[in-house]
Amino acid sequence: MASQDATLPGGAPAGSQGGGRPEPPPPSAYAGDEACAQCHKKESELYAQTPHALDSAVADAKTIKGSFEPGHNVLRTTNPNIIVAMTQEPNGFFQSGINMADPNHPTGEAERFDITIGSGRHAQTYLYWDGDQLYELPASYWRWSNEWVMSPGYPADSVHFERPVVPRCLECHGSYFTWLNPPANRFKKDSIVLGIGCERCHGPGARHVALERSANPPAAGSKDLAIVNPAHLSHDRQLGLCSLCHAGAVEPIGAPLRFQVGDNIRDYLQIQKPDPGAPVDVHGNQVGALESSKCFASGKMTCSTCHDVHRVQENADSFSGHCLTCHAIKACGRYKALGEAIRTKCVDCHMPLQDSAKISPAAGERVLHALLRAHRIAIYPQESEQVELSLREKHAARGQGARESSETGK
Ligand code: HEC
Ligand code: HEC
Ligand code: HEC
Ligand code: HEC
Ligand code: HEC
Ligand code: HEC
Ligand code: HEC
Numbered sequence: 001m002a003s004q005d006a007t008l009p010g011g012a013p014a015g016s017q018g019g020g021r022p023e024p025p026p027p028s029a030y031a032g033d034e035a036c037a038q039c040h041k042k043e044s045e046l047y048a049q050t051p052h053a054l055d056s057a058v059a060d061a062k063t064i065k066g067s068f069e070p071g072h073n074v075l076r077t078t079n080p081n082i083i084v085a086m087t088q089e090p091n092g093f094f095q096s097g098i099n100m101a102d103p104n105h106p107t108g109e110a111e112r113f114d115i116t117i118g119s120g121r122h123a124q125t126y127l128y129w130d131g132d133q134l135y136e137l138p139a140s141y142w143r144w145s146n147e148w149v150m151s152p153g154y155p156a157d158s159v160h161f162e163r164p165v166v167p168r169c170l171e172c173h174g175s176y177f178t179w180l181n182p183p184a185n186r187f188k189k190d191s192i193v194l195g196i197g198c199e200r201c202h203g204p205g206a207r208h209v210a211l212e213r214s215a216n217p218p219a220a221g222s223k224d225l226a227i228v229n230p231a232h233l234s235h236d237r238q239l240g241l242c243s244l245c246h247a248g249a250v251e252p253i254g255a256p257l258r259f260q261v262g263d264n265i266r267d268y269l270q271i272q273k274p275d276p277g278a279p280v281d282v283h284g285n286q287v288g289a290l291e292s293s294k295c296f297a298s299g300k301m302t303c304s305t306c307h308d309v310h311r312v313q314e315n316a317d318s319f320s321g322h323c324l325t326c327h328a329i330k331a332c333g334r335y336k337a338l339g340e341a342i343r344t345k346c347v348d349c350h351m352p353l354q355d356s357a358k359i360s361p362a363a364g365e366r367v368l369h370a371l372l373r374a375h376r377i378a379i380y381p382q383e384s385e386q387v388e389l390s391l392r393e394k395h396a397a398r399g400q401g402a403r404e405s406s407e408t409g410k
Contacts, residue, residue: 020267097159248285
């Protein structure tokens with residue numbers, strides 16, 4: 001396809017053989033979201049409120065979701081004497097390891113919240129700088145139970161601050177950085193651009209902006225707009241864009257930030273077929289799950305069939321309309337029994353919420369739950385039965401209410 005072989009705004013040819021682009025585009029190739037907003041009001045207006053845009057940020061009172069209120073600002077380890085305390089100080093917000101058994105030296109290491117990772121739909125993790133090296137803080141915030149929990153990878157019975165943050169973490173959770181490897185967690189501090197911005201999915205846009213602002217901007221519908229519209233890419237390349245971050249915990253190939261929209265994702269990631277038995281995780285593989293659906297075999301389905309990433313998603317019911325672009329409501333085997341009640345409930349039965357059931361080290365054997373949306377569209381007999389029961393109950397309750405009001409004459 002011509003659009004794939006063209007030279008992309010970043011420089012190197014897209015989809016070139018032998019491991020993809022040698023280098024990430026330089027910072028000067030990017031224009032930033034404010035520039036895009038000047039001309040693309042429709043896409044920009046609501047974008048700032050989306051989880052992508054809010055996905056990482058400078059840590060402050062607004063962006064940190066966890067509580068600093070006394071009584072709620074402590075993470076207990078499995079050692080009753082050792083805790084992590086979250087406090088607000090004049091120079092920022094801090095996490096401190098405290099040993100309550102040692103009256104002379106109760107406090108151990110304390111580090112500042114510098115960066116938030118995660119919008120907090122499920123959870124949020126925090127990073128701190130030590131010089132130009134980036135590390136993970138021990139306490140994370142778990143939205144489902146609204147509490148502090150031990151960050152993944154840290155031991156349950158003590159407080160540590162030494163988990164380095166690898167570039168792949170920022171490649172998925174941010175927009176840009178200059179990597180000063182080695183060591184792997186060294187970055188040019190002022191190069192980091194937080195939040196997932198427009199150019200993460202459209203490619204570097206400085207040349208597009210310059211062209212559009214020039215005295216002779218390209219004619220409408222021109223082929224050389226120096227920006228990528230994913231809708232014009234092949235099916236495989238469209239999915240490749242979302243796969244960069246939504247194909248689960250796969251190993252990267254080579255240095256970070258080289259992949260650009262339109263490239264072959266397999267030059268950058270060791271993409272694997274999903275294991276249907278794998279536990280559900282906040283780092284889900286929506287691409288792999290969707291690909292294993294019968295609907296996907298239609299060859300027409302991409303993530304954009306259901307998602308408009310430029311706006312905040314609406315509730316699950318609103319997605320049923322997308323199912324009905326390919327299926328007639330009567331195609332559902334339960335239509336005969338349930339009738340029109342299923343019209344807005346396709347997702348509840350065919351893409352049910354799945355329990356992630358994560359063991360939290362901080363909570364000992366306690367299990368932390370998160371509900372995540374299944375992306376293998378299929379027949380789930382058990383979940384369907386539950387939804388069917390609740391539909392029948394609602395139906396019965398409505399019938400009951402109608403009868404009562406007619407009896408009382410209201
Ligand atoms: C000075 C105005 C201006 C700025 C700034 C601007 N654009 Fe555009 N953009 C346009 C115009 C005009 C078009 C073309 C409309 C057409 O031909 O249909 C366009 C088209 C696009 C398209 C569709 C391309 C296609 O082939 O269908 C995308 C995607 C896009 N811009 C993204 C961006 C992003 C991302 C930014 C910020 C980095 C940005 N634009 C900044 C004016 C601008
Ligand atoms: C640079 C990495 C990256 C890319 C590329 C990316 N995403 Fe995401 N996406 C994320 C992260 C990280 C989150 C979690 C955001 C949060 O903190 O809540 C997310 C969350 C989402 C969500 C759930 C939040 C919401 O908006 O309801 C949807 C849906 C989604 N992405 C769809 C897509 C689609 C579709 C594509 C491809 C067009 C895509 N993403 C490309 C990283 C990415
Ligand atoms: C492969 C790309 C990728 C990598 C690497 C990655 N994440 Fe994520 N992360 C995501 C995506 C995508 C989501 C949203 C998934 C969803 O909602 O199903 C997410 C979700 C999260 C969430 C929950 C956000 C919310 O929705 O509330 C946290 C916290 C998080 N990641 C932290 C991290 C940290 C810290 C690292 C690195 C140490 C990391 N992740 C590495 C892609 C990635
Ligand atoms: C997570 C990936 C992602 C992000 C971030 C993103 N877009 Fe898009 N954008 C897409 C996809 C995918 C399409 C094609 C949608 C489709 O298939 O209809 C698109 C289409 C567009 C178009 C073409 C619309 C049209 O009608 O042809 C414009 C313009 C655009 N985006 C601008 C922006 C701007 C401005 C931002 C930042 C505020 C932004 N995008 C952020 C993925 C993204
Ligand atoms: C792009 C078109 C398209 C969309 C959108 C779509 N499907 Fe499908 N779906 C298909 C095709 C094609 C098949 C395979 C039909 C066949 O095998 O007869 C299918 C099969 C199915 C099956 C049978 C699965 C099985 O394992 O037997 C179910 C259930 C289903 N779809 C439900 C849905 C629901 C619910 C939605 C919305 C969340 C949806 N589909 C959206 C095209 C689509
Ligand atoms: C057939 C419709 C459909 C398609 C296609 C689809 N999604 Fe979704 N997606 C949904 C629904 C429905 C939800 C749940 C929305 C809600 O609960 O508000 C969702 C939620 C998500 C979430 C948040 C999950 C969570 O529980 O945290 C992510 C991330 C996501 N989708 C990514 C993707 C990606 C990436 C693709 C393409 C591989 C994709 N989706 C394709 C329907 C779809
Ligand atoms: C209460 C749960 C429930 C709801 C709501 C529901 N379905 Fe189903 N659907 C099922 C079950 C269970 C089956 C399989 C058993 C059967 O065919 O009787 C099924 C079968 C299907 C099939 C496959 C038929 C076949 O023979 O391969 C399709 C397609 C489908 N549903 C689409 C939809 C669409 C579209 C919606 C929304 C308008 C929807 N379903 C809403 C439970 C549900």
